[in-house]
Amino acid sequence: MHDVAARAGVSHQTVSRVLNDFPGIRPETRERVQQAIRELGYRRNMAARALATGRSEVIGVIMPEVPHFGPTSTLYAIEHAAKQVGFKPLITTASWDPESMGQALDFLLGRAVDALVVMAQHPDVLAAVDAITDVPVLFVLTGNSHAERSVAVDQERGTRLALEHLYGLGHRRFQHITGIAGLTEAQLRRDTFVAFLDEHGLERYPILEGDWSADAGYRAGLEVDDDVTALFVANDPMAIGAIHALEERGKRVPEDVSVVGFDDVPEAGYTHPGLTTVHQDFTEVGLRAVSLIFAAINGKEPGVVEPVEPWLVERASTGPAPS
Amino acid sequence: MHDVAARAGVSHQTVSRVLNDFPGIRPETRERVQQAIRELGYRRNMAARALATGRSEVIGVIMPEVPHFGPTSTLYAIEHAAKQVGFKPLITTASWDPESMGQALDFLLGRAVDALVVMAQHPDVLAAVDAITDVPVLFVLTGNSHAERSVAVDQERGTRLALEHLYGLGHRRFQHITGIAGLTEAQLRRDTFVAFLDEHGLERYPILEGDWSADAGYRAGLEVDDDVTALFVANDPMAIGAIHALEERGKRVPEDVSVVGFDDVPEAGYTHPGLTTVHQDFTEVGLRAVSLIFAAINGKEPGVVEPVEPWLVERASTGPAPS
DNA sequence: CCCCACGATGTTATCGTCAACATGGCGGCG
């Protein structure tokens, strides 16, 4: 910066003012400085800037350690939206145990991030993060809890869309394959499933434990009860795995068993049969997340945040209940 | 830091020494300092540290703008491997036009990243990045070019594995659905495909243009020539889409047409039929990338880097050529 | 018994930038 100032025949402070678009610089001076910057290929040192201003224009993002569709899509959406307002994400992964979360937090806060986005998939992380007061914190994908500081797709609504669709087709014997036990999203889908059964007085078949993977879906699919005609699966990859298992067992989808997934991954329309599923709009989640963060960084109080509405995409994997 | 020093009754420099694990600190002093750090919940300011040392312990990663399986998996692999050696990735996305790349580079270099990982999917970015000398640069997923500064899966080998498998099953009429035109990986797969046809004196059916998406695969699948019995698709999602199209057209897979994909996404084993595909080990790519970066940061000269070996996973989507 | 060397710690300068205050020139108004 000193060199630039010398070359342009001004003080370094004037260079700083040009860099930061301050008013009250004579156009010709500004031009001279910019010329010098170009000639010297000067790039300002953000570490120094961060030190002086206390802001880094970086938002810390804590991701789960396994790259599932939802968090990954959201990350991309956040990156795009953040770029528009001049922020970039600094990524770190963490599982939900306190030590791992603690390390992630230490790292990001030490980095003087301007805000924190936590893809909190487990209730325990809320506690770990609650102590943070240095910077605004936003939870993403937590389900509907912590509503005033979070952005999420309405899990209960999504689940009910799926189940009501099946119920409307005449199905009465439901089974569910869950996501990873303990994760908020998996839990919400499961709880809503159980609540739905009770509300309609339907029989409870055993709930099958999955881990989001197609492989787990396949294994769970082998355990699906023979009487069941409607299978609600907590995400699409598991649904694909489960359908594979059902077909191996000689059950046809949707003639014998209807299957609904969750997420609407891009392949969902092209599997065989095409997968009926609940679409989650992660782009919208990312957009809202960044706009909330931006508001918080600038000290504005965000209004109430509505959960993002999911919708049902009907495809060939669901049909009328067999008589 | 000053407060910590005061509380421990030492100078700030001693605190710094404890923080950086310098030798020659009396154990009791060290303990006193660590105690003070804990009590005050002190966290060191990395911006200041970066300013003083000129190192940030952050590696810049430039990703393509669309979250495909390969780059995303590699990102996660890099994140995990980097964490082991104390680095975190700072992510930015860029398309391959010079302006977009320039902005990404400006941002990351201004951030004083210690190294740069470029998921260079297009030959043009090589030029844009070649001018960078401030920090070590590593290309990832470029295919086999720029070998001394890149890590990649051997695309030619993967493609040949797929084609030889089909050829061995008796297929002689091949068609190919490509990835996004111009991207290095897509181009390498395509070039190898064409070379293979020529080597075996096989007829050239039109090459179908895709864009990596299941949707594009479906549309291309509608165009597959009626005589063709072997379809080589540049990635798995497109293969899934193409199979869907073929089945809609009344062609059975694999009885009428055999299909091979590329990537081995986790769902590939559970689609109907299970997808024969070329497995790319992105974890290994991430591991090698980080080890090369780490070597470069510490000034060591890396040895020659072998491309990562792909392998063929045979599943139900391929079978003997129809007679 | 003195001095030196070394181990443990303190002091000062520095990294590159921004914020706050200081200066200097010029035009307008009384």
Place this chain on the structure above:
DNA sequence: CGCCGCCATGTTGACGATAACATCGTGGGG
């Protein structure tokens, strides 16, 4: 014609750490 005020710019002092050098005490060797 002189003074005041503002516009454009310069000067100085943080920000929070590390690096290089300075100091102090102590034990061992001559």
